[in-house]
Amino acid sequence: MFLTLDSFSQKEEFITNIENPATSVKDQGGPGCWSYATCSFLESELLRMKKGAYDLSEEFFIYYAFIDKAHNYVLRKGNTSFRSGGLAHDVLRIIKEKGIIPQQNFKVDSIQNDRELERVLGNYLKTILEDDYPTENWMKHYCALLDSYYNSLPNQFEIKGQTYTPTSFAKFLEINPDDYVSLTSYTHHFFYTNFALEVRDNYASGMYFNVPLNEFIQTIDSSLVHGYTVVWDGDMSETFSYKRNGLALLPIIGNEGFKTLNTNTPELNVDQRIRQLSFERLITTDNHLMHIIGIAKNKEGKKFYVVKNSYGTSDGPYDGYIYMSEAYLKMHTVSIMLNKNSLPKEIRKRIDK
Numbered sequence: 001m002f003l004t005l006d007s008f009s010q011k012e013e014f015i016t017n018i019e020n021p022a023t024s025v026k027d028q029g030g031p032g033c034w035s036y037a038t039c040s041f042l043e044s045e046l047l048r049m050k051k052g053a054y055d056l057s058e059e060f061f062i063y064y065a066f067i068d069k070a071h072n073y074v075l076r077k078g079n080t081s082f083r084s085g086g087l088a089h090d091v092l093r094i095i096k097e098k099g100i101i102p103q104q105n106f107k108v109d110s111i112q113n114d115r116e117l118e119r120v121l122g123n124y125l126k127t128i129l130e131d132d133y134p135t136e137n138w139m140k141h142y143c144a145l146l147d148s149y150y151n152s153l154p155n156q157f158e159i160k161g162q163t164y165t166p167t168s169f170a171k172f173l174e175i176n177p178d179d180y181v182s183l184t185s186y187t188h189h190f191f192y193t194n195f196a197l198e199v200r201d202n203y204a205s206g207m208y209f210n211v212p213l214n215e216f217i218q219t220i221d222s223s224l225v226h227g228y229t230v231v232w233d234g235d236m237s238e239t240f241s242y243k244r245n246g247l248a249l250l251p252i253i254g255n256e257g258f259k260t261l262n263t264n265t266p267e268l269n270v271d272q273r274i275r276q277l278s279f280e281r282l283i284t285t286d287n288h289l290m291h292i293i294g295i296a297k298n299k300e301g302k303k304f305y306v307v308k309n310s311y312g313t314s315d316g317p318y319d320g321y322i323y324m325s326e327a328y329l330k331m332h333t334v335s336i337m338l339n340k341n342s343l344p345k346e347i348r349k350r351i352d353k
Contacts, residue, residue, distance in 0.1 A: 011245060011317040012263050012298060018224050019294040019306060021047040023055065025320035027312030031084035031118070034201070035061045036310035037231050037289035038091040038337070042175060044229045044293065045339065051173060055103040060166070062086075063150055064094045070125060070142050072203050078129050082122045085201035088231040088289065088337040092177035093204065099166025100173060105157040108150055117149050181343070181351060184208040184335040185216040187276045192350050197335060199286040208335055209351055213272045217326070219347055220292065220305075220336060228342035230292040232307060235284045235332040246316035248307070248324035250331055263298040263325070270330035278331055286334040296323060305329055 023043040028036045035058040046054050065086050073082045124145055128134045147153075156165050164172065182197075189195045189210050196205040211219065223230050236248070250267045268274070278284040294306035304323040313320040340348060 012247075014296040014298055014304060014323060016294060016296045016306065018296075020044060020224065020227055020229050022229065022291065022293045022308055023047070023053060025308060025313050026058075026310055027315075028058070028310040030115070032058055032062050032086075033310055034086040034088060034233075034289045035059075035065075035091060037233075037291045038088045040291040040308055040310070041088070041229055041231045041337070042091070044291070045175065046173060048227055048229075049174065054173070057101045057103045057106040059108040059150070060098075060101045060106050060153075061091045061094050063146070063153065064098050065090050066121060066146055067139075067143065068094075069203055070121070070139065073125050074128060074134060074138070078126065080203060081200050082118075082125060083201070084118045085286075086203075087182075087199075087201050087206060087233060087286070087335075088180075089182055089206040090204060092180055093206075095170050095175060096177045099168070099170040100175065101154070101157065101166050101169065102159065105154055105159075106151070117146075120149075121145060179339055179341070180337055181340050182206060182208045182335055182337045183211055183216060183219060185211055185213045185272070185275070186279060187272060188280070199334060201286055211347060213270075213275060213330060215344075215347060216333075216336075217330065218344060219338070219342075220329075221295070222344045223338045223342035224292065224295055224305075226342055228339050231289060231337040232292050232329075232333060233286050233289045233335045233337075234329075235286070235334065236288040237285070246318040246322050248322055248328045248332075250325060250327040263302055263304070263323070264300055267325060267327040268331065270327050275331055279334070284332050284334060290322070292324075292336075 021044055023040060026036060039056040039058050039061070043054055043056060046052065062084070069082055073080060121142065124142060128138045156163055184197055191210050191212055194207040194209050196202060197208045220230055247263065249261060249265060250270070251261055251265045252268055290310070291308040292305050293308055296304050296306050298304065303326050305326070307322040307324050309315060309320050309322055311320065316322065340351065343351065
């Protein structure tokens with residue numbers, strides 16, 4: 001049942017139990033939530049590691065992902081999607097291959113329309129595939145189109161009197177992509193195995209470790225309790241409250257409906273079967289990534305996750321943050337990414353086998 005914004009009550013108060021360090025909320029201004037959420041996560045990792053506060057360039061990863069996607073699209077002869085979407089593991093792969101750049105050294109203000117960029121690049125690739133054998137220089141011309149939308153990407157830059165390349169800066173920050181793991185919880189694959197999650201934006205066929213739902217929730221909570229944060233990938237299309245009230249709820253809606261919805265509104269009891277059905281019916285899809293930094297409770301003690309979004313501080317009443325119920329998280333979380341060191345011991349043992 002679709003709900004209007006008028007169905008929701010006013011801003012509610014929360015008691016924060018866990019709030020791990022995070023940098024300021026950004027406004028992505030278009031596609032690229034996967035890069036914004038993961039950069040926010042890595043910025044929290046740097047704060048946790050006592051490396052200091054850094055503002056990483058999200059567009060650096062978006063730029064190189066567009067090159068990866070072009071290779072993938074052409075080699076598969078167009079039998080895959082070409083779009084601006086991506087996932088958290090794409091950032092880690094690019095760090096391993098290309099490094100990291102601070103925001104101040106790769107600001108992109110020349111892109112006025114991200115959808116236009118996606119359309120222009122996609123149409124070029126379709127033109128290339130009209131021939132049985134693409135020209136030898138197709139990537140050269142593709143990159144020229146891509147560069148026409150971006151400012152010049154520096155080979156080196158200076159921070160606090162020290163000169164870095166993207167790869168040497170990543171080494172300086174001590175971000176090791178191998179320290180991180182992606183998890184999910186679905187029954188169409190065996191638990192405690194890795195598989196390539198079947199979602200549209202997994203163009204790189206990234207692998208996910210599959211655990212039962214109760215362990216999935218345990219893993220998230222354990223990370224937050226021990227001072228770590230989590231990249232959240234899931235579905236926000238059924239959330240009709242967060243724009244006005246900053247809430248992600250999964251209410252039980254009968255024929256009579258509700259005059260108002262609030263944090264104490266009864267929610268669905270989500271188990272593994274219901275979660276699986278939602279995924280297989282395409283009700284739950286990966287249409288947004290965000291950054292979980294803590295746990296809070298409402299006045300009656302109901303648990304909520306504190307989630308940092310990337311639509312700016314004016315989005316919702318909580319300065320760009322969302323309070324997500326555990327029911328919503330169970331139903332509509334497709335996957336998470338976190339530091340392996342934050343995992344419960346038994347789950348870590350299974351992953352390391």
